Amino acid sequence: MTGIASRGQxxxxxxxxALFTVPLVVLLGFLSGQLAGSGADGMWFQSLQLPSTFPPPMWFGIVWTVLYVMMGLALAIVCAAWGARGRGLAIAVFALQFIANLAWSPVFFAMHNIEGALVVIGVLDVLVIVTIALFWRVRRLAALLLLPYLAWIAFATLLNWQFLQLNPNGGIEGPDAAVQRVQI
Incomplete structure (x- = not known):
């Protein structure tokens, strides 16, 4: 018997x-959104000035679900490439970029830290480009599946920067705006 696997194998x-990576990526993406709290429905977010390029909120859930499925498929392609040079490094960098991806929502929505979220998404942009380059060396289809993700996070980076420009105080007006006193 030779060491080469058949197409069926x-x-x-x-x-x-794919049965492992796709649900895992989608689930972790969903949990990150849950950790972010009320997100775009929250009072803090609603107090922010929105950039003119901000799309209708319904698109975020749809786009992210599709992108997470594509990311899971890309990861499955690379994981299934047993013996491919650079496979381990590609998977490791994918994991790093995915951690950065998952960190953005809690930093922006839960911590109300627009500037910190911009740093996180900047790091994410770089890590996704590196991931695509590494995936390209292992399996080109996997890299191509990540291109819409790169386009979306580039757009998200622009939105994050616009939020920061429009809301330099993070949506908090004045030094006492975050304090609410209730007398009982």
Missing amino acids: LRASFVRW
Whole structure:
């Protein structure tokens, strides 16, 4: 027996990986959103001035779900590429960029830190570009699946920067705006 897998075996390996990676990526993305609290529905976010480029909020859930599925499929393609040079590094950098991805929502929405979120998404942009380059060396299709993700986070980076420009105080007007006193 040779050490080369048949097409059927390769396909089965990809399917097994995809059955693990796609739900995992989607679930973790969902949990990150939950950690962010009320998100765009929260009072803090509603107090912010919105950039003119801000799309209707319904699109965020749709786009992120599609992107997370594509990310999970890209990861499955790379994970199924047993023996490919650079596979381990590509998976490790994917994990790093995904951690940065998951960190953005809590930093922006839960911590109300627009500037910190801009730093996180800047790091994410760089890590996604590196991930795409590493995936390209392992399996080109995996890299191509990440291109819409790169386009979306580039747009999200622009939005984050515009939020910071429009809301330099993070949506807090004056030194006592975050304090609410209730006398009982």
